[in-house]
Amino acid sequence: MTRVILVVAALFFVALFLVLPLVAVFAQAFAHGWRIYIEAIREKDVLAALRLTLLVAAVAVPLNVAFGIAASWAITRFDFIGKNLLVSLIDIPLAVSPVVAGLMYIELFGLHGWMGPWLSQHNLHIVFAVPGLVLATIFVTFPFVARELIPFMQAQGSDEEEAAVVLGAGGWSIFWRVTLPNIKWALLYGTILAASRSIGEFGAVSVLSGHIRGRTVTLPLEVEMLYNEYNFTAAFAAASLLSLAAVITLIVKKAIELISGVHTPPSKEDFAE
């Protein structure tokens, strides 16, 4: 009986707070029919925002993948002073509000910030420009890949890599032939999470964007601006794109879990090894 109550309660809350709003987004977007929806999406500014969002993700995600691999490798394969500190620092973006992250970059790179004068002398624009958006996105997605890889690589141990070393393999050869094939699913999983977050990021990006339509406005910012202009259909149409990205992420994530066994409880055999 308790079980039934718990299950029903859980389903009810999921339906009320997650599924219903998602459905509402699409309902609103299509409220005036297909034609209006397509038109809203093909609006010049919306397309520009979509392109910018994808561009930012395309730069931020690979950088974080590279960082995540390097950090997890260093943390799981070597002992060094400050290792525990590094592990803790990786989590900072999860603890700090994205708005604060945005403000930190303003303080650092803004016109009156620490590096502002030097940057403007050299005609480099970070704040209120695309590089700022990329930086903010890197900051908020920083932990995702490393968080995924560290426990996974710890569990796998370094036996296989040591075996490869003794057989005469060099560092790159070991990485491509042994390490990467072993971590590929966990890496993909972390990458998906990072990509999804970088597409949806609002707070940090909002501070650094300057809201210049068609140039520094990403899709989440565009949604907010349309909404503030009472352009509800267009706002929901753009929002539906973000929701679609979220749904795709969920499906890919689930598929990875099913195919690879990442995030499934280890079987008895894994322990018998």
Next chain:
Amino acid sequence: MSIAIEKISKNYGRFTALDDVSLTIDNGELVALLGPSGSGKTTLLRVIAGLESPDSGTIRLRDEESTHLNAARRGIGFVFQHYALFRHMTIFENVAFGLRVQRGGTRLTRREIRNRVDELLSLVQLDSYARMYPDQLSGGQRQRVALARALAVRPSVLLLDEPFSALDAKVRKDLRDWLRRIHDELNVTTVLVTHDQEEALEVADRVAILNRGALEQYGTPQQIYDHPVSPFVYNFLGNVNLFHGRLLTDLSPATQSAFSGHDIASIIGFVRPHEFELSRSLPEDRHAVLATVERVHAAGPQVRLDVKVNGGKNLVAVEVSKARYRDLELREGGEIFISLQAIRVFNDRAAAEQLLDQGAGI
């Protein structure tokens, strides 16, 4: 290839893994590093392999200083306790790995690699498993693949880290004999780490016994078994009865001279189960004690008895032949005189106390 280990020390924080260890391994020899867990045997093997670097001391391979030589360039084969096969590669690719990553002029052609891998898989009798993945094989088969992979690059030294300890008893015995045959066939210098004294004594040309990071004794299995240099070695080789001083005076005239001038409490004596003499009546020299037979294990070539010296607390393990067992008409609950044919006495209070603390002793 000869290996000279000179004054190697290694610490992990405040834990001393290796303490000034020196030993040499001759070309073509099979040496076992034997010791309990924490004795430093695996650390020593990893230092030889170049997977750990020592805090001090030198490693000379083939008479060349190699202490800090990269593991990839030492020309060694290493077999890990838990196999460490590449899980995403087939058995064929696992064995071929070392050949494929060779650099420069020494790299074999595709065809040569195929032939070499086939040759090795037939050496380890796994020809038909080439296309399978490691998780489709049993533990014993996986360890054979690991050995084939290590041998593929024609190493001049083969290092094995407790290779059979994760396998069940029957497979372990088979693989041990088989390892010895492969060693003799290929004449490759081999170092085997094990905590199983039977395995070490049976398979190795020489055995190095380590205790708390230090080398206790290094010699042939026979030297080690017949002439253990310390209480630790004697006790570790297993199957011993440990007596302290007072009781021994009653048991054997041979030991009395050993006691003169010593504090009797610091003396310990070791007697192996087959070194007892049993008799139904008190022998003429009167050096025997009466004991009760508590348990008889008659399965096997020898009969093992657990007896308790009357008035004592602990059991003594005694072995007699089947024929002697019948002559003596032994049965559980019966009484028998026991005396000693041989004993090894150490006058070492610290060692005596350490061993007695572990619950040994009579």
